[in-house]
Amino acid sequence: MTGAVHTTGAIAASAFLLPALGFAIGPIFEKHEQRWQPVGRPDEFPNDNYVPKVITISDGIGETGKSTVYIRKRNPALDTDKLPKGFEGEQFVAISSRCMHLGCPVRYTDAAQRFICPCHGGVYDFQGKVSGGPPVRPLDRFYNRVRNGQLEIGPRFSVNSQLRRFSPRDPGEPLDGIGQYLYPSRPSIRKLDKLPTE
Template sequence: MPENRKQPQSKFTADRNIPGAFEGETITRRRFMVATTHTAGAVATAAVLLPAIGFAAGSPIFERAPVIWTPVGKPTDFPDDDYVPRVITTTQGIGEVGKTTVYMRARNPDIDDVEGNPAPPSTDAPVIAISSRCMHLGCPVRWTSAAQRFICPCHGGVYGFLGQVSGGPPVRPLDHFYTRMRNGNVEVGPRYSVNSQFKRFPSYRDPGQPLDGIGQYLYPGRFSTPKNP
């Protein structure tokens, strides 16, 4: 008895009684348009993703930057009741753009070691190094000896003697820098951020990012931040 075999379906749309089909057509216009749309979408997606993937694969953004230490003088060069500006290198190989100004003073036990006072944490060197970058939008602040304040000329940010916010829009105290002693000289290293209680965070955050309360969890440190010295 012969087997009942199912006849293969014709590849022509007219043989399959598809409405609007014409003789010799092998694919419907609907399927053609869908395939064309999907192909165009795939091409557009690849045009965006492939360069981004290539950039990420060849970019050092996920690598830790090398730690740079800049000698800035002897401990006796810095008073304990005033700040002295120093220029240090934060990024090598890019000229003046990779430098920044820090304000430095000798550590003052009467101010910095008072219990309950939000003072900067201890460092290897007997000095305090404070960033000149405002924690509002990153404008450069200036130390004014007469007023005993750090003042930002851009938007009216004001900081006290310890770098704590005392007025204006900044969201946290000025950043600090690690310091150390080498061969009798003070050296300034990587930057780090502090919250309103001067709790040190292992890496620095960008201006405008608060580090109190939930803010410390919303703004993780950068991948490129140097490791703790």
């Protein structure tokens, strides 16, 4: 009788624990491929202001899968960050509208030349670096390239306060100091050296 009670308890506990474990571990192994998307001609984007464009982050879920990306041409006076090997020809800066505090949408305000998050008061400067509020790192960016006369936006990447590139991280995960080791990228996230060319 004791064995039957223990067996019944184990089955009942498994009914709760196994699905919870699956939901917790499952996203680690999901593959998130983002295709390259054309957003306009290169001459549409100035180097002293951002142009908002809507891209699809996740296919098959309608408007929920779309996001705004703010794009401008690289300005040699402002953009002094060293581009990684293989990306030296990148001519544009494409900034995500997802706040790095909790993921709320930020908006670029032209008059202030700042990205502002209305949810918790996060403020980012013209380059997307944190200038006030609770965000833990600069706004994420997107790889970009020019193909067949069109600017194309590719996968997202995260940056630290020196604008050094990292594999994408979730909001609230710092990348400065020990943060880059406390919040490693997930195994399913594409590494920078495995970025697709097509």
